[in-house]
Amino acid sequence: MNEQSLAGQAAFAPANTADIADAMIVSAGFRIDVDRRRGRAAGLNPSGRFEPMRREAIDDGWQNLEDLPPFKTEVQIEKPRTAITRNESPDIPFDRSINPYRGCEHGCIYCFARPTHAYMGLSAGLDFEAKLFAKPDAAKLLERELAKPGYKPRVIAIGTNTDPYQPIEKEWRIMRQILEVLEKANHPVSIVTKSAMIMRDLDILSAMAERNLVRVSLSVTTLDRKLARTMEPRASTPTRRLEAIRALSEAGIQTSVMAAPMIPALNDHELERILDSAHAAGATEAGYVILRLPLEVSPLFRDWLLQNYPDRYRHVMSLVRSMRGGKDYDAEFGKRMKGAGPYAWQIARRFEMATKRLGMTRRSMPLRDDLFVPPDGSGVQLSLL
Structure with missing residues (x-):
């Protein structure tokens, strides 16, 4: 990239020296060639934050960087000791979750789970989208834990960290196996x-819904197919997600929509349209989350924004920081999901008015946990007493 084009991109950056420097460094030397990352959202693949060394792209004269092979999805098997993960976060409405996969092929550029790949010695950038981990023993581990x-x-x-219905689920079918265990045990x-792959499991989900054991929420970030393709390259199209809402609702399953994340000056103007469309498809509840940019997500998102919407870079990041106390992100409980300040307040009031107009403010009945029948315990270690 020549100095002229570099200066042109930097001109769109905020009047913040650090931001301009970041943008110039990213554009000048660390960007992965588009042909090597086709169908991926992240343009970078920086070293994980725990690694002792940092990688930098240089031309040593031996091989052209463009000659390197493209990033392909690779799946490794992970052997965890447990299937259920516990948490005590005060602003999350659940205390346990299951993640069938680590990493996510959907490749959403804003995904707050990206930094977790650093624990595997991998990058939160392209590695998160292409180097995945599957847990084929998850269903057996779950059955054993429920029988204790x-x-x-x-x-x-399920789906709180990475999507259980990402493309590799077609082959691995780990999510379906987990649902089979939960359905048999009458577990909510x-x-x-x-x-939209969730429609594959309508048989199990509808059977569970008859006993009020399941609730599904479809995340609809935008109705703009082009924006969705750029921002969430391997996720279902917005139309397909709305079709899934309709199919789930018609099957008698409690279905809601998550307008998440709302990104100021990029997709937040669609909030009411998303809620209207989801309600028309059968969603009875709704929620939203403001864009979160923890750790490595911030430079990845800012680079993506600079490359795809350079004319909005300054405005988007200014509004993001106005909701995060002047920072890219504030992880304080109670604020991290909704933000703070006038702009965050405005989005909250718009959401409140829209859901009230649509009758989506009522809460569905709590899922039942009194029907639970422990598995037979096969595979459970016996007591020595």
Whole structure:
């Protein structure tokens, strides 16, 4: 990239020296060639934050960087000790969750789960989208945990970190195996996804819905197909997600819509349209989350924004920081999901007025946990007493 084009891109950056420097460094030397990352959202693949060394792209004269092979989806098997993850976060409405996969092929550029790939010695950038981990023993581990003496059932959340219905689920079918265990045990589950693949499991979900054991939320970020393709390259199209809402609702399943994340000056103007469309498709509840940019997500998102919407860079980041106390992100409980300040307040009031108009403010009945029947315990270690 020559100095002239570099200066042209930097001109769109905020009048913040650090931002301009970041934008120039990213554009000048660390960007992965578009042909190597086709169908991916992240343009960078920086070293994980725990790595002792940092990688930098240089031309040593031996091989042209454009000659390197494209990024392909690779899946490794992970062997966890447990299937259920516990949390005590005060602003999350569940205390346990299951993640069938680590990393996500949907590749949403804003995904707050990207930094978790650093624990695997990998990048939160392209590695998060292309180097995935599957947990094929998850269903067996879950069955064993549910059979333990003293286990008390409460709603298990799935899809809170990475999407259980990402494309590799077609082959691995781990999510379906988990649902089979939960359905057999009459265990309540709450699912969040942005994939129409969930319709594959309508047989299990509708059977669970008859006993009030399941709730599903479809994440609809935008109705603009072009924006969705750029921002969430391998997720279902907005139209397909609305079709999934309709199919789930018609099957008698409690279905809601998550307008998340709302990104100021990029998709927040669609909030009411998203809610209207989801309500027309059958969603009875709704929620929203303001854009979150923790750790590595911030430079990845800012680079993506600079490359795809350079004319909006300054405005978007200014509004984001106005909701985060002048920073890219504020992780304080109670504020991290909704933000703070006048702009965040405005979005909250718009959401409140729209859901009230649509009758989406009522809360559905709590999922039942009194029907739980522990598995037979096969595979559970016996007591030595």
